[in-house]
Amino acid sequence: MKDGIHPNYRDVCFVDQSNGFKFITRSTVSSKETITLDDGREVPLVKLETTSESHPFYTGQQKSIDNLGGRVEKFRNKFAGFAKK
Known part of the structure; x- marks a missing residue:
């Protein structure tokens, strides 16, 4: 490797x-x-704001939108009364 052209690759604590x-x-x-x-x-x-130890996806705390009802169903339920007028 040429000297002076590569970044300093070393141990870092996150x-x-x-x-x-x-x-x-x-x-x-x-x-x-x-x-x-x-x-x-x-x-x-x-210093990091989130890692695999605190991110909801990796800790199992994330809620799936699919389990809470689909977006189409929410839209239909919200605006069901407008179509009848």
Whole structure:
């Protein structure tokens, strides 16, 4: 590889702001904040609003629109009285 043309690919710590879940992976993302890990390494810190630990799709808390009634049925029920006039 040529020197000076590739982004800095290193370990980065991502933390979920909603529940404090942390995971470390390799990335080229830049960050001004750092965190010291349990093993003494200092790595860049990236704060996230949601991760797989807090997203409703992955936690099983997501509600499906199909289970709540279809959009067509909701429309028909809402405007059923207008057609009779």
